[in-house]
Structures are given as C-alpha cells and as structure tokens.
Amino acid sequence: MNKRVGKIAAIVTTAAMLAGMFPAAAFASNASEGVTSSMDATSSSSVKAGSSGAAEPQSSASSSNAAISKEKAEQIARKAVNIPEDYQLQSANLSTSRLMNGTRNSWGLTFNKRVNGRHMGSIYATVNAESGQLTSYSYYNPSDVKPSYPLKVEREEAQRIASNVVDELAVSYASQVKLNESFGEQLLPALTGEVRHQFKFDRYVNDLPFLENYITVVVNSEGHVVEYEFVWDDTIQFPKPDSYLSAEDAIEKLRAAGTPELKYKLLTDRQGKNTPILTYELQSYVIDASTGNKIDDTRNHYSYLGEVADKPLTTNPLGLKPVNKAINENQAIENVKSAFKLPENIELGHSSYHEYNDTDSEQARAMWDFSWTIKKDGQDAGSIWATVNAQTGAVQGFNIYYYNEEGSEKSETISVDQATSTAIEAVKKQLPWLTHELYLIKPDPKQQEIINASRTANYQIRFAHKLHNALIEYDHINVSINSRTGNITGFEANIQPFDYPAQAPKAISIETALDRWMDYYKAELTYRVSSEYTWIGEPIPIEKYNVLLASGEIDSNEDIKVKSTVNLVYRLRAKPLDQHVFLDAVTGEWRSMETGEVTTLERPEVLDIEGHWAQRQLELMVAYKALDVVDGKVRPNETIKRGELIKMLVIARNGGSNYGYAVATADSALQSSFNDVSASSEYFAYVEQALEQNLIDLGDGSFNPEGTVTREEMAELIVRALGYNSLARYDHIFADSFNDSASINNKGQAAIVVGLNIMSTTKDGKFQPAKEVRRAEAATAFFRYLQARSELQEAPLRM
Template sequence: MKKNNRTKLAVMLSAAMLMSALPAAAFAESANKSIRTGDAGQTLFSLEGDAMADPSGVMADADVTKEQAEALARKYVSIPKEFTLQGANFSMDVLAGGKRNVWGLDFVKKANGKHVGSIYVRIHADSGQLLEFNSYMDNPSAKPAYPLKVEREAAGQIALDFIGTVAGGYKNQIQYNPDYGVQLLPPLTGEVRHLLRYDRLVHEIPYVDNFIELEVDSEGHITRYSFRWDDTVKFPKVDSKLTPEQANEKLRATASPELSYLLPYKTQGKREPLLSYGLQPIAIDAATGEVKDQSKESYFRGGTVSEKPVTDKPIGEEPKAGKVTEKQAADAVKTAFKLPAEAELNSSNYSESHNEGSGGTEAYWYLNWSIKKDGKDAGGASASVDGRTGAVRSFYIYNYNNPPQTSGQNMTLEQASTLAVDAVKKQLPWLTHELYFFKPDPKQYEDMNGGESRQYYFSFVHKVHGAAVQYDSINVSIDSSTGDVVNYDAYISDFAYPEKAPKLISKDKAVDSWLTYYRTQLTYRLVQQFSWNGQPIPIEKYKLMVASGEIEADNVKTITEAELVYRLVPRLIDESVVLDAVTGEWRNERTGEVTQLEKPKAMDIEGHWAQRQLELMVAYKALDIKDDKVRPNEKVTRGELIKMLVLARNSGQTYGLLSMADQSQMKASFNDVSADSSYFVYVESALEQNLIDVGDGSFNPEGKVSRDEMAELIVRALGYNALANYDDIFKSSFDDSAQITNKGQAAIVVGLKIMTLSNGKFLPAKEVTRAEASVAFFRYLQSRAELQEAPIRM
C-alpha cells in the first residue's frame, strides 16, 4: 500500500475522534497485509505468515523495524525466552497535530500445546518508546496472600522506578494522581491489583487526559503499563486566570440542580421511587469564567425540553384494567397506527410477569405482521399491547420497498414534530399534562434531502411535579417522506406518586450539598473543530457524512486546540450517592439507604489491641458506630457475626449475596428476621450457603455468641465442618475439652491460629466481644488465602 493512501485513510479515521488520549492496543487478526481499523481510530496493517517474514515493503517509512521493536519489547518488559512472537501489527495513532507509527507485538507462551500466557507490547515505530504492555498468565497454582505483601504506597515506588527506566525523560513532567484507582475500602482478598496514574503536567497544571498508568499486583509485579501522551498538542499559556476561590463562586452561580425521580436498584421490600436533586459536573473557562459545553457532540443529540407540558390538563382517561384478547390487541394497533391493508398477522404471544420494581403483575400481547407485495416479502411490523388495558406500548414497521418521494421535498422538522406530539396525545391522553416534548436541534436534520426517505427521532420527558422520571421513556420516529409513525415506544411505570408536590429543600441548599461532593480542578482539555466548505459542522454529523460517502475526509479541515478550564470533579468515595430532595440526606444510589460523604470514625479504638481489625469491620459496616464509638468490649451479636462472615466470604461486596431474583418477594426464613431487617440479606445468604440452618425457626439476631458457636461458624465458612465432625480426626488436648460441644471445630480454629487458648483452656461458653470477633475474622481471611489448594500436576 502506498504511503499517501495510508495517510489519507488515517486522516479520515482521525477526524472522527476527540484527541484526548492515545488509542488502546489493538490485536492483529486474519489476512496477510490486511487493512483494518483499531478500537479508537488507528489504521492497522496486520502481519502474519509471509508478511511477518518480510514486512519492509509495507512499512517503508518506519524508523524501527519489526525485529528492532521485538528486541526493545524484550528489553523493556523482560519477556522470558519461552514467550514467542505470535503476531504483529503496524498501526498509525492519530494525534492532535499529526500521527505516530506504532508496532504492536503479541508474545505467547504455550505448554503442551495449551496457551498459558501472553504479553502484548506496543512500541513507537519512530522513536522506540514503550507505549503500552499488558500481560496475562494462566496460573491456577498461584495463591492469594492476605494481608497484601505489597500495599499501595510500596506499589507506587515500584511504578516510579519502572517509569524511570522506560520513560525517564518524562519523569519530571508527571504528577501522581492520589484519587485515581484507589480502593477506598481495605481489601478482603490478596488478589489485588493497584491501579496507579501519573498525570502530565503542563505549565505546572495537570492535563488529566495525558498520563502514565500502571497496574501493580499485590506481589509487586507490574502487570500493565500505558503511556498515553500526545506531544503534538499545543497548550496556551494563560497568564491571567481566575483564582480557585473565584472559580468556585462562578461554578456555584452556574450550578443548576435538576429534580428527578430515581429508582434504587436494590432495596429490601417493595421498591419505591426516590425524589432527588442531581447536579452534573460543569466546566468554566479558567480565564473568563464562561460556561463551557460539556459535550462537543451536542448537535447530534442536543435539543431543548419544552417548558410547558403537551397539554395543561389530561385530555383523556387512563384505560381501565381488564382482560384483553388477541383480536382486541391487534385492533388496538390497527386503530393507533397505519398498517398496510396487505399486512397479515402471522404470530402472537401473550405473557405475564412479575414487575420487581413496582411489585405488581404485567401482562402483554406481542404481535407480528408480515407485509407482502406481489407475493413477495415487502416488510413487516411488530407491536406490544398491554394485556390488561389494551394500550399500545410499542410499534415498529419496516418496508423494503418504500416508494421514493416524488414531490422532491421532505416534510420539515416542525411538521414532523407536530405529528409526533399528535401521536402521543392519541396514545397517552391521560398523561399529556406530565409529558414534555424534547425538540432536537434543527442542525442535525438540516441535510434532509428531497427524494430520500429518512426518519425524524423525537422523545418526551415524563415529569411528575416538575421532577423528571428517569426510568420512564417515550420515543417516536416519523418517516420524513410519508409522515407515518414508523417507531413508537412508551415505557411508563405504574408507581404511585403523591397528589401534591412534596416540600423540598431549597435549590441553594442542594447546590451547597453538591459542592461538598465535588472538588474544583484546574486542567486542560482538548476541543476539536471541523469545517467543510468554510462552515463548521458537528463531529457526529461529520461521522455520518463520511460514513455515507457524502463528503471526502480530505475536504474537511480539522483544528484541535487545548483550553484551560476549571471543572467539577467528584470526590473519592466508595459508593455512588444521590441527594434526597425532601430530606437533604445523602443516599446510596443503588440501595436508597441513608449514607454520608464523610465516613464515621470510631473514636474509642485508638491504641486498642484490635484497632486494625476493628477498623476493617467498621469500614465494611459490619459493626455500627454510635456516638462516634464502636464499643469494642461489648458482646458481639449473632446478627453482627453473620454479617461479618458473609461480607468476608463475599470480599466485602453486598451485591449478589442471594441467588433469588426478587428479594422483595422472599418469605423470611426466620420468624425474627423480617425482610425489612438490616440483617435480612446476610442471614438469608448465610442460610443459602449452608452456614446456618433454620432450626426451630428463630435466629435471635440480638443474642450473644459463645466461642464454641463462633468456632463452628468459621469452620463452616472454611468448608471443613463435615470433616470436623468425624471423631478422632482432630484431637484437642485443651484443659476444658470435655466442656466443648464442637471439639473438631475448636481444634481446627486453634490449629490455624484463628482463635487462641487462655491458660490452656478454650473457654467454649465465653461470650465473644466485638473486638475478639473482628480479630477472628481477620485471621479467617488470612487462613482462607493460605488454605487455597493448588491443583496437582500429573
């Protein structure tokens, strides 16, 4: 392939991208000397077979040959000799002000014909710079270690040493990003990889879209490296800029919280909508304070939501629930939308299902029509109809032989908008006072050509008392030639909302709260502009025009510039949060539970012999804090102990604890742990994992726990309980062995040093304190890692 053709293709691909970072590695595939595109827009020449043996004809302009790139890769990454070069690709990364040639090399290790490891390396084909590597090893004999052998601080030093070796010239141009990749909660497994990032510094200001990123495992090995850097970017030096205090004031004045209903994904009991105030991160010009567009592709999906609903009052009543037949469902579709006379119903299906969100039952008819013309397939249509009310929920029609527009003129956006609004009035008359039309930006449809049948896409926002219902959606597509509705979809949940708008916290208070969540960051960002025939065009429109062949990439002028902005950046916390618009409390977005941005700290464990272990349990909320105290010497309850165990077994995560799809419909297994109990999910999970049994039907969550009981619970969690019950396998020589019910279990936990003796006695009846339980489960985590069995090699 000629060099100028390759450059032309690279330019065409590059124009469709925002130039903020280097593209990710792309692996070679299939044909010799084949041309394809990478994940982020680079042009790739994949080499295999003969091409790998002699690539010089294809890569004539590369300063670094494939053989030299392989030698450099083995030098930088210390690739063992048993890893052989399996594949190579030559790519062009498109930069803000040019391009970069890159070699991608795939090294593979095989044992007995089996793929057991791979290392992928990218080398700058002009300078020999290491751009990226990542590695994978299939090593089932590797055992996690707990606690970690290499903590994050030590991993950082390992990372810096490596950067000094492979990118020493850039070491003085980077700054450690303390917020990136931090695992806020202490790890509960030894299989941890520390993700570290060092941002590029420009004029002493971090440019966060250029960086060096590394991954260091808990053994201290670097498993991934990425050098995302663009030396062609030109950064303006801004001599006069707002102070951080001035920027904060500008951001505060600009901030406009949005009211919306959210639906927490997982709650105990029936799910309920949550009324919240949200605030999207914004950016302002660092010199002028002017608000900057957050999306550089706003023309494609941009638009405005109308200030008034479709109608002031509902124009019809909601259909009453009943039983809808297939014929009634089909007739409802024919009445609602235009179906050709030759359309023939060829399949139907009725289904009922339980809605996990609302707790109710849904029923739908799913119908399909075939459309034939002159005995041949000409298209089809499909629809879904509420099986209780007969309301059409969705409709879609397609026609292979749509006649061309003869008038030479498509309908206007305004005409199509009117048709979309009319369709919603007809289908959802009882909701028109709560539906707000989202009118798209006219610029995305300004190239509608006469004689070409295309579609206008419209949507409506459902608002209740001015709050957007995020989980509802209404979409309508209008054929630009015929004016017919060709696609309609309306998902309206059946939650009940208050008749009157609830009293809310003020918007000022909402802004104040959100600005404690965000921090203000000064940084650069790239802005790319396209112009064609002297007129600016948005990036998405450009992509569509290039893809359709309507314009040539070479005829488009591209300018990429850096601008200095102040932007809002979320603070580093271990959960996604939303602001309750009624109470002003922070809530966990997933569960809806009340939470805090600043995690409470126990003030009564400083210097305690179990301080570290107690902090671990507090971090995972296995132990509660009251009045800033964790009360380490109080007796632990059965509920707390089960929560500790289940969290430890699930690496501290609460999702996926139960296999049942719908917890809200579960019947409580114990008569004293109801579905609204804070222990419910943990107790039910422990029961499902056979860590406890139902017994007499009472769990007694507030009851105290003896050392004998805790020993059995820990051994069950380790998976040795059945073995422990065999007599004489685990013999104990404790002074009080005769008093121990679970002798085998006691012998195991003492032998593993999870629990200890006191003057030769196990003290089986002694009640366990919160501190003792925390230490026991910390040691359980250590033992679990040590006991992980490696497979026998035959």
C-alpha cells in the same frame, strides 16, 4: 534497563514461570485476548500478524506506514520490560489513533505462554510506531493471587517503585509530570485477589496541569509493577494564560453555575425488585478559568438527554388511564391498525401471547406480540412488528421497515417541525392519560439538514416523562417519522408501572442540594482539549465517535471532521469514592446505590486502633462498613453483637460485595423472617441473606441481634460459610487436641477452624468455647476465613 530498575522491577511468580520479568501495563485489566489498546480513539485500521511473523495489510494503516517495523517493536517491548523468551508473540496489530494535529500509529503486541497446552500467562504491550516509546504494558496471570496482611509492600514503598518506573520508561517525559496525590488513595482494599496500589502522574505545561495526559503505574503488594500506561499528545499547542481564578474563587463560580435537577432513579433490591427514589442530581461541568463563565459542552456527553420543553404536551390529561380487561388477538390487531397507518397488502406471520409477573408492581402482566410481512407484486417488500398490552389494549411498540426505502423516489422531505407535530399527535393518541406529564425533547433543527445531506430516512422525536417537576429517567417515548412520507415508522413507549405520590414530596432546597454536591465534587484546574466531532454534518459526542470508529462504520480521516481548541478551565470532578451513591432529595442524605443505606462520602476516621494487634483487619472491616464507627471509635475490645457478626460474615463471604436492598422504613412491606429483626433494622438485609445462604437457622423465630456471641458459635458460622458443616458432624475423624475438649459441644467445627488457622487456641491448648468474641477477634477471624477459603478452592477438573 540499569541494575537499579532491574532490581526493582524483577518479578518472580515462580522459578519456572516469570524469573526476572517486569510487568508494567495499560490500565486494561486483562490483556490475554490481544485487544488493541489505544491512547485516544483507535481506528479500525489495523494489520494483524501471527507468531510466524506473516502479516497481511487490511487497510490504510499498513506496516509500510510505520517507521518502526513489527520486529523492531517486539525487540523494544522485550528489552524495555524483560519479557521472557518463553513468552511467544501471538499476535500484532498496527492501529491509528487521532491526535489533536495529526495521527499516530501504534503497534499492539500480545505475548502468550503455554505449557502442555495450558495457558500460563499473557503480556500485552503497545509501542509508538514512530518514536519507539513504550506506551502501555500489562500482564495477566490466570492463577489467583491471594492477599497477605500485613502487605509486603505498603503504599509508600509502592509509590517509590512507581516513580522509578516513570524515570526509566518515560525518560524524556518524567520531568513534565507530577504525582497525583489523591489518585488511588481511597479505593477499597481487596478482600480477595491481588492487592494493587494505583498511581497517576499528571502532565504539567506552563506549570499548569493537563489532566488528560498522564502516566499510570500499578504496583501490587509484592512490589511488582503489573500495569503501566503512557497517555500523551505532543502535537497540542498550549496557550499561556495571563491570569486565572484562584481555587477559592473558582469554587464560588462553580457553585453559582450549578443547577441540581430532581430525578426519579431506580433502586434495585436483592430480589431484583425496583423502587423509585427521588434524587437530586448534578452533572459535572466546567467553567472558563479566566472569566468563570460556564462552558456549555453538553453535546460532548453521550448521556445528554437534550433540551426538555418547559411545558408538558397538555395542561390536563386528555383521557383516563385504561382499565385492565382481557384483550383478545383480534382486538389487539385492530388496535395496531387504528393506531398507525398500515399498508394494505400485509400478511400476519407471527402472533404470540405471554404472561409474566412484574416484580416491580407485583402484578400479573400480559402482552401480545405480532409480526407481519409487507407484500408488493407478490414479493416480500418489508416487515412490521408490534407489541400490545393484553390487559389495556395500549400499543407499546411498533416498527415498520421497507427493504427498499419507502418514499425514496421523492426529492423533498418534510420539515422537522412537521415531523414533531406528527409525533406529538401520535403520543396524545396513544398515551392520553399521560399527556400532562410528557414533555417534548426539542429536536435539533439540524436534523433536517442532516437528513437532506445524507438521505437518512427517519426523524427521531423523543419525549421525557416528568412528575412534580422531577424527570423519571427510566421512562422514555420515542417516535420515528419517515422524512419523505411523513408516516410513523417507529413507536416505543416504555413507561414503568410504578405508583407515585399524588402530591410532590417535600424536597430539600436547591441551595442545600448544591451544598451536598459541592462536597461530592472537587474543583480541578486543567488545560482542556475540546473537540467537536461532526459526522455527515451532525455533531456527535466523543463516545459515539469512538463506537463508530471501533465498529468500522466510519473512517477517521474521511468521514469525520474535527475542530479542537485548548483552553484553561476549572472542572468539577468527583472525589474518589469506594461506592456508588445518590443524594436523597427528601432527606438530603447520601445513600448507597447498592443497599439504599445512609452513607457518607468520606470514610470515617478511626481513632482507637492505631498500633492495635488487629489494626489491619479492623481497617478492612471498617472500610467495608462491616463494623460501625461511633465518634471516631471502632471499640476493638468490646464484645461483638450477633447482628454485627452476621453482617461481618455476609460481607466477608461476598468478598466485600453487598446485595442491594430497597430503603427500609418502619412500615415497609418487606417481610422479616425473625420476629426481632424488622425490615427497618440495620441488620435486616444481612440476617435475611444469612438465612437464605443457610448460615443460620430459623429456630424459634427469634434472632437476638443485640446478644453476644461465643467462640463456639462463631466457629459454627465460619464452618457453615466454608460449606463443611456436614463434615464437621463426623467429629471422630478429627484429632482431639484441645485441653478443654469436654466443654466443646461441636469438636469437629472447632478442629476445622483451628486447623485452618482461622481461630487459635490459648498457649495451654484451650479453645475456650464459651468465651465471648470481641470485635477485633471477629475481624481477624473473618479475614483469615477469606484466606482459607481462597486456598481451599480447587481448580476445575480437566479431562
């Protein structure tokens, strides 16, 4: 490295620890365990080496296959990023990753530093074993890095540093990338831990983006590069299109191709109670950039449900829902035997009964669990287990397994249609009261080809639960059918016990839902490599392919067939958000998945804090929605309300995290602890949490959320949040240096917050306990509280 980059990249955490070090790294946040980082799907083929340098090949990806040795790779990594000598090579592995046309070997190197047996830091780097290109680098330091505001290095300066890193570490590629202006911009600023600026440089070919290849750089607020990743495939051949749609035309085509789907999702509150919420969902998709035609690539999505039948199993239910009644052990066993064909020679090995309170339905539940051993010629030949609802007698789970596959001596298999018919009849028999709401997920006809080719034992037939044309995504029914005997080998009915409206809720129109989702997404023009993975004749999604590779179940060069194509597409990509949201299908509003509160996709623009002495702190509180913005104004100099202050404290105390609450309504069943903070109040969740965490007392049952707060009251809240309120009562141990001491009721609390620099006194030494707190003062105090709390956290005792 030249002096310019060396100056930029130098990292000095402590004089004794990292002088002159340049950490840049793969996007993995923690490399301390030496986990292999790959740019694509990484195979299980590897060679591991300890710090001694001894290596034992474990598979075909041996060190002899690498043009660059482990020792040379270590030299490249140490030189590229100035790894200090006291960081010893702890492990090395050689892995193979798949490219579009071929494979690539990479060295993964883990360096550790220990002082007196204590782990002081880890560095992980990967090096291309053919070219010597540094492909990733990460640094992990177990010590907590505290935020400091204003930041020493803001985003603009961090961007300059990141650009210099790309120029130095990817010399041959820097001219082929462009900065992605929107990447990393809207991420929430850190309230605790290290503040990081993230940058992404996208690859361009024929002056068109290929967003699947990129270079990422992460710079912390000290100006140190802490992560670097180089994702690239030089083997791809890119076609040059004659023409393609404009961005405006593409958006219209994308909108026309979209079909939002009604779904019930679960919203989980702070007590773990789940509530069904009707939503509209629109999964991302792509269109051909030249024709505007939608490209069907649903099979590439691991979460792809499959094609759901147009009609339910029956028009009307085949029976009544079972009523609750006590089911004894014998009755439960007979229900299993009548439901499924069981072998004659079985022995009951386990029977258990358990009760529990269902937090969702707030009802008591009871279950029977059984297991049997299958006997043949006096030997164990297999096992059976079953679960039966002890209140209704319904069999909810069943599985039978033979140690030697049943029916394996038969050469013929039943057809997928026969298996489907058997599964449908089983579902009708076991769930007769739901058949008008259950839909077959059409099985892939290729299942039969796969079973014939691989001798896989079972067909998997699945069913979806829909109500009022809305998919209940958390319910599912699976039936396994032995492909040779036609017998049911598995049955699972997971139906959550929720109450739903008898009539379909009046939802917003599909057109309105599309408008909302087009605000959520942005259209991206990019080359796209589309790969079809086939395993034993079965198409599988890339996620499953990666799992199979990682587990070692398949070998990337033998068992998997890959067909790849490159085309130019427009795709829908979610805009950067600082929260998880869902679209309420009834109101058309975006809501937070964490709290259920109405939210917006864009952070509100604040017009009245530019140049304010507390601008940074106010921006942080606005970002975390601890302060509301009305008409673009946060009103920093207005007095803060008690409800607002509690909300700010709770969010600050949780490090920015919110505990989820069900969407509250005026007639909500949620019970309020205070008579003036109803379940529908915007402060309800935060007030209840503050009470639970002993930050406030119940008192006379009134909270007064619209009232003002004095400095002395805020000091008490902060001290209680720190856990020092009991100590503060011994106010005689604190130096009394306030010039208005006589007017302070709780001198200990005032002394603590001033001593920790969370709150300050006037120039003439007055605490002003009765002065009302303004919004800017509260924002500043709670950010200083975060810094103080971090400094006060002690390391665990070591024996």
